[in-house]
Amino acid sequence: MRRWITASACLVWTTAAAAQVPGGPTGLEAVDYPWDNGTRIQLTWSLSPDDDTLLGYAVRRRLADDPQQTLIDILPPGTSAYTVPDLDPELAYLFAVTAIAQDNTESAPASTLAPVTPSVQAFDGTRLWFMVTLVLFSGAVVVFIRMARTGRDLKVRKIAGLEAVTEAVGRATEMGRSCLYVPGIQDMNDIQTIASMNVLSHVARTAAEYDAKLEVPTSKSLVMTAARETVETAFLSAGRPDAYNPDLIYYVTDEQFGFVAYAQGMMVREKPAACFYLGSFFAESLILAEMGNSIGAIQVAGTAQPAQLPFFVAACDYTLIGEEFFAASAYLSGEPDQMGSLKGQDVGKLIVAVGILAGVGGMTLAAVTGSDLIQSMVDYFTQRMLT
Amino acid sequence: MTARAYTPGLKVSARTRHRVRRILPIAGDVLVQAGDAVQARQAVAHAFMPGDVTPINMANLLSMPPTDVPDCMLKKEGDRIDVGDVLARTPGIFGLFRSEHTSTVSGTLESISAVTGQVIVRGEPLGVEVRAYLAGRVAEIVPNEGCVIEADAAFVQGIFGIGGEAFGPIRRAAADHADPLTEDRITPDMEGAVIVGGARMTEAAIERARAVGASAIVSGGIDDADIRAFLGYDLGVAITGSENVGLTLIITEGFGDIAMAQRTFDLLASLEGREAAVNGATQIRAGVMRPEIVVPLPDDAAGETAGTSDAGFLETGAPVRIIRDPHFGRIGAVGALPAELHVLESGSKARVLEVRLDSGESVIIPRANVELIEQ
Amino acid sequence: MSRIDPDRVQVILATDCGSTTTKAILIQKIDGVFRQTHRGEAPTTVEEPFADVTMGVLNAVTETQELAGRRLIDADGRIIQPASGDEGCDIYISTSSAGGGLQMMVAGVIRQMTAESAKRAALGAGAIVMDVIAANDKRRPHEQIQRIRELRPDMILVSGGVDGGTTTHVVRLAELIAPAKPRPRFGSEYTLPIIYAGNADAAPLVADVITDGFDLTVVDNLRPVLERENLGPARDAIHDLFLEHVMAHAPGYDKLIQWTDAPIMPTPGAVGNILETIARERGINVVGVDIGGATTDVFSVFDGVFNRTVSANLGMSYSISNVCAEAGMDNILRWVHIPMDARELRNRVKNKMIRPTTIPQSLEALVFEQAVAREALRLAYLQHKEFATTLKGVQRQRTVGDTFSQESSGETIVDNMALNLLVASGGVLSHAPSMRQTAMLLIDAFEPEGFTTLAKDSIFMMPHLGVLAEVHPQASVEVFERDCLIHLGAVAAAAGSGKPGQACFRYQVRGDTLEASGEMRVGDMKLYPLGLGETARVAIQPERGFDFGAGPGRAVERDVEGGTVGLILDARGRPLQVEGGVEGWVRALELYPEGSVA
Structure with a gap:
């Protein structure tokens, strides 16, 4: 009974409301949506005076030469703008927006008077900042490559691990022992192995100059071939082609621990005085590095496997950390393209670092001071520049 | 003793008995006799310098241990070698797969090392010749090394x-x-x-x-x-x-x-x-x-001869050249030679002398900054 | 040589036969301490027409004996030994650098390792190192042989390989030297001494290669393991062979060798010896410099490690043009506070080169010469820093904490902050008209940091004392401290950099004769008189970013000793920014006579 009363009261209230047609939206304007591919039109209107009681707004469109209206969408109350999607840039459209009351009565429509045709823009202006970033990042690379190609000397920070190559090979020479170079356990399709070949070339060159014995066991046959090429070229450019011995660069096994077992055995027997581990390493990193340390070798390691870095750092004399490894490779290859990208990427990283600092700083400042100006600057930065 | 000071000087002499020693860098043959008259461009001695040395790393070239190198050598130490000669050959396997090294240099085989696997070839000797330089008479022979030539000459040192x-x-x-x-x-x-x-x-x-x-x-x-x-x-x-x-x-x-x-x-x-x-x-x-300019003079011309010393003593009236700024290059005669130290403009104390310049003015100059013009 | 009882020694006679002058000094025990009492000089008589070094020695000693009123030479022209009453001396010693000193060539396997150790041994023994042959010196073997043939060294030191290390590389070095048959400077009957101080295993093999025409001496390896140097045996062998071979072929030395109570040492070796002794006895770090006409020697002892370098073509007369070429005229003229014409100066420099004995007469010439000296010293010190390093080729132990601070080895051990005593000798430094100029030359060229005592060698007595240290260390140290050094004073200099005019440090000086306090701004210099033997306590509170040894911004308090110049406060920062400041510094220290500053 009571429920009924409530229900009927409700009905009375709605009926009372239905008795009134809601006030319609006014001032509908349709303009072409900027920076798009010609499929959208931007609508704006003023809210209905009864906005707080409405069910929503209905947006309709029709072609300029066709009276048939199609409903596009119903929007929640409080909405005063809408982007009409999926239009044809060839056609002209007219739009109408009506307010819908709770009882589905519709107000008089607010209509556009002149037909609007969505137009195609070649350029998406909202992604302007994206473009700026892109130009800065890739432009830096291009500029530095060009600079490197014109023979400009690009300064690269001294990498202790690279300086140590001469020292390590020198030690091996003085002690009459060999140098061991392990180019990781991955194949040539791994970028780290490729970088490793560049470093190998440097090590081989030094070994050729010092007349030291350089041994390169590999765990992939393709790596062996590449390493032989690299070392032979290095010996040739050092002016000592006679000292190159391909038998010292050999394939052991693809098996990870089989390879490690061999390398360890060889280290125990021959006690190389300089060990280089550059490339992609997994569980064997610490096994090799600890063994090298126990036989008193100078060890230089480098890998981009983050999980293996702490082991190398702890057990080796010098470690090329992640990016440093690629930087070293680029630096050693001396190729303008590699050097240029290296420097260009540095510029990119610098921009990112500055961005992070500026963003974090701005956010903190805005939170602390409560300043709207700073907040709006931060908003612009995070929502416009970075999206 | 009158005021005198030791100072270096450059020799400018209209006529002097000039002697030059013409010596080979290494022992060799002397081509002239004492008393011979020689011309400036004439060779007076010559020698052969040991040739340049070319080390050949035979162990690496033939891919074998250094200890095997002496056994594989086809030439012995002291042998003559021409370009194209086969220097060494590996025994190979059953006489097959032999590798060998042919020489790219000529000379003599100097040494073969079993420790480094290195073979050293000494190139052809290089001839060295010494010319007379001074046209004159050979005064003395230095056996196997060269000679001393003597002539009356005008002599100017630069x-x-x-x-x-x-x-x-x-x-x-x-x-x-x-x-x-x-x-x-x-x-x-x-x-x-x-x-x-x-x-x-x-x-x-x-x-x-x-x-x-x-x-x-x-x-x-x-x-x-x-x-x-x-x-x-x-x-x-x-x-x-x-x-x-x-x-x-x-x-x-x-x-x-x-x-x-x-x-x-x-x-x-x-x-x-x-x-x-x-x-x-x-x-x-x-x-x-x-540096020097020597102009040999004919024997008969009369004239004074001077010794070959290149130093002298400063005395009042001696002609000197000032050899440091200020007054650099001016020539004058020694005036007073005060014994006591004099404070220079720079603040240093030094022994000085008075120079009467040709222009008539008189300046005080540190003794180290003048040079005697030899008569 | 007779045994000497150090307690009974009363009179010591020492001579140094330089290439132009032979200097004699007499040291006597007065009231229980050794003092240098008299000295004499005479031209060196190695070359024709005298060709007997002892003539010059006797002349110098005769002058000394006249001044001392003590008979030192007997009727036969011999030095009277031992002393009795007022006659003779108990010890006679000598050094020599006549005839161009000891010229050596060194060889090692790796340039940065055993070859560098060999060079250090040779330089430490007082030699001039003409060239270093190494397996990795980027020269082809025939070029190396050619070089050995051209150079004509007096002696060759061969090292290479740790004990048990490489033999092939070492034997290959020997195989380069043997056919090169370098011709020594002393004529054909001279057998060239070769010292082998490398891998012990290779010694017999080296002996097989180096046979005819050489005199091979084998000593302990100078780098038995890469982690440690053992330069002593090689250095001693160099000294012995210097006497046996080089000196024995120089005219008159056979006699001189018999007279002396300690082996004759090459002069620079003796200088190094005394500095090493002083650094050890007093537990300090010392840098010494001797700037000559052709070369500049720098000696340093840091934490007991001795290093010497010879900058062969940095000098003030024969090499002055080379200093200008190496440093560049702009770098020299930045020290000059009066306008000068560069083209004119270039001609003057060349004129000094061809007439090396001249002295600056005008103030302008003096200012310029001292500017050149600053650059020569600066470059020589730079070379020294590059050479005086920790050992290379050493295995390093690391922890994960070192991830981002992996230092490479071979860093210089020269640390200007740790430097306690800077000793100057050589014409342009010791004969400067004003000691202030000497002090300023040292500060400008060496850029000492924190507190440093400046001194100069009064009459170039260090060589004598260096040899004396071998036979009577006590006498040598006593004379060194009392008579050899003239203390110029102390300098307190801030390390760090800032904008000119910015606050640098505040100071307070308290002493018996000097009370002062104030503030220094970046670029300022100040001089307080603090006489010989006077001391003062200096308290310094540096600003942030400036360091006096306790760390940036940390206060320091130290006792300083005065000298003929006094206490110099230097707020110019390090590294030194020269541009634009020179005039102010000249005025602050009154370096040159009035009127020279515009």
Whole structure:
């Protein structure tokens, strides 16, 4: 009974409301949506005076030469703008927006008077900042490559691990022992192995100059071939082609621990005085590095496997950390393209670092001071520049 | 004892008994006899220097252990080797797959090492020859090394030179001792001559002289910038003589725009047309060596002869040249020689002397900054 | 040589035969301490026409004996030994650098390792190192042979390989030297001494290769393991062979060797010896410099490690033109506070080169010469820093904490902050008209940091004392402290950099004769008089970013000793920014007579 009363009261209230047609939206304007591919039109209107009681707004469109209206969408109350999607840039459209009351009565429509045709823009202006970033990042690379190609000397920070190559090979020479170079356990399709070949070339060159014995066991046959090429070229450019011995660069096994077992055995027997581990390493990193340390070798390691870095750092004399490894490779290859990208990427990283600092700083400042100006600057930065 | 002080000086002598030692760098044969008359360009001694050494790393070349190298050698130590000779051959397997090394150098096989696997080939001996330099008479023979040549000659020491020994007749290219030696003074007929200029020689003049093929230029001074442009590098230390620049340069006074001493100029001018031997080699270190111009004179000509000492004593009235700024290059006579130390403008205390300049004025100069002009 | 009882020694006679002058000094025990009492000089008589070094020695000693009123030479022209009453001396010693000193060539396997150790041994023994041959010196073997043939060294030191290390490389070095048959400077009957101080295993193999025409001496390896140097045996062998071979061929030395109570040492070796002794006895770090006409020697002892370098072509007369070429005229003229014409100067430099004995007469010439000296010293010190390094080729132990601070080895051990005593000798430093100029030359060229005592060698007595240290260390140290050094004073200099005019440090000086306090701004210099033997306590509170040894911004308090110049406060920062400041510094220290500052 009571429920009924409530229900009927409700009905009375709605009926009372239905008795009134809601006030319609006014001032509908349709303009072409900027920076798009010609499929959208931007609508704006003023809210209905009864906005707080409405069910929503209905947006309709029709072609300029066709009276048939199609409903596009119903929007929640409080909405005063809408982007009409999926239009044809060839056609002209007219739009109408009506307010819908709770009882589905519709107000008089607010209509556009002149037909609007969505137009195609070649350029998406909202992604302007994206473009700026892109130009800065890739432009830096291009500029530095060009600079490197014109023979400009690009300064690269001294990498202790690279300086140590001469020292390590020198030690091996003085002690009459060999140098061991392990180019990781991955194949040539791994970028780290490729970088490793560049470093190998440097090590081989030094070994050729010092007349030291350089041994390169590999765990992939393709790596062996590449390493032989690299070392032979290095010996040739050092002016000592006679000292190159391909038998010292050999394939052991693809098996990870089989390879490690061999390398360890060889280290125990021959006690190389300089060990280089550059490339992609997994569980064997610490096994090799600890063994090298126990036989008193100078060890230089480098890998981009983050999980293996702490082991190398702890057990080796010098470690090329992640990016440093690629930087070293680029630096050693001396190729303008590699050097240029290296420097260009540095510029990119610098921009990112500055961005992070500026963003974090701005956010903190805005939170602390409560300043709207700073907040709006931060908003612009995070929502416009970075999206 | 009157006031005297020891000071170095450069020799300028119209006639002196000049002796030169012509010695081989290593032992060799002397080609002349004591008492022989020799010409400047004539060879007086020659020798063979051991040839250049070429090490060949045979162990690496033939891919074998160094200890096997002596067994594989086809040539023994001391053997003669020509280009194309097979030096070593590996035994191979059952006589197959042998590898060998053919020589790319000629010479003698000097050593074979079983430790390093290295074979050393000594190249052909290099002939070295010493020329007489001074036209005169052989006074003395140094067995297996060379000889001493003696002649009466006019002798002028320069202060600094570039280039080695050169020969040619003296040609005067300046009217006066203070006349700069400029490009237009050099004429094509000066080919092979020793050109004598007055004051500073310019770079253009040097280039022109080189172009016409002159043997040497002697002048008062040269600008540092000119010498740098001519040599292509900045001189660090005054040890010269081995430059290969096409002609020999000698300056008699110093760097800058400075005139040749009147006496030197007059002497050289009076010798115009005579054959001279010049040497630009300079070494200003312990065992100093100065560049020189030697003009042998005929035996019969009468004249004074002087000793060969290159130092003397300062005495009142002695002619001196001031060799440091201020007054650099001025010539005068020694006035007073005060014994006590004198405070210079720089604040240092030093022993000084008074120099009466030719212009009549009198200046106080540290004794270290004058040089005696020898009579 | 007789045994010497150090307690009974009363009179010591020492001579140094330089290439131009022979200097004699007499040291006597007065009231229980050794003092240098008299000295004499005479021209050296090695070359023709005298060709007997002892003549010059006797002349110098005769002058000393006249001044001392003590008979030192008997009727036969011999030095009277031992002393009795007022006659003779108990010890006679001598050094020599006549005839161009000891010229050596060294060889090692790796340039940065055993070859460098060999060079250090040779330099430490007082030699001039003409060239270093190494397996990795980028020269082809025939070029190396050619070089050995051209150089004509007096002696060759061969090292290479740790004990048990490489033999092939070492034997290959020997195989380069043997056929090169370098011709020594002393004529054909001279057998060239070769010292082998490398891998012990290779010694017999080296002996097989180096046979005819050489005199091979084998000593302990100078680098038995890469982690440690053992230069002593090689150095001693160099000294012995210097006497046996080099000296024995120089005229008159055979006699001189018999007279002396300790082996004759090469002069620079003796200088190094005394500095090493002083650093050890007093537990300090010392840098010494001797700037000559042709070369500049720098000696340093840091934490007991001795290093010597010879900058062969940095000098003030023969090599002055080379200093200008190496440093560049602009770098020299930045020290000059009066306008000068560069083209004119270039000619003057060349004129000094060809007439090396002249002295500056005008103030302008002096200012310029001292500017050149600053650059020569600066470059020589730079070379020294590059050479005086920790050992290379050493295995390093690391922890994960070192991830981002992986230092490479071979860093210089020269640390200007740790430097306690800077000793100057050589014409341009010891004969400067004013000691202030000497002090300023040292500060400008060496850029000492924190507190440093400046001194100069009064009459170049260090060589004598260096040899004396071998036979009577006590006498040598006593004379060194009392008579050899003239204390110029102390300098307190801030390390760090800032904008000119910015606050640098505040100071307070308290002493018997000097009370002062104030503030220094970046670029300022100040001089307080603090006489010989006077001391003062200096308290310094540096601003942030400036360091006096306790760390940036940390206060320091130290006792300083005065000297003929006094206490110099230097707020110019390190590294030194020269441009624009020179005039102010000249005025602050009154370096040159009035009127020279515009």
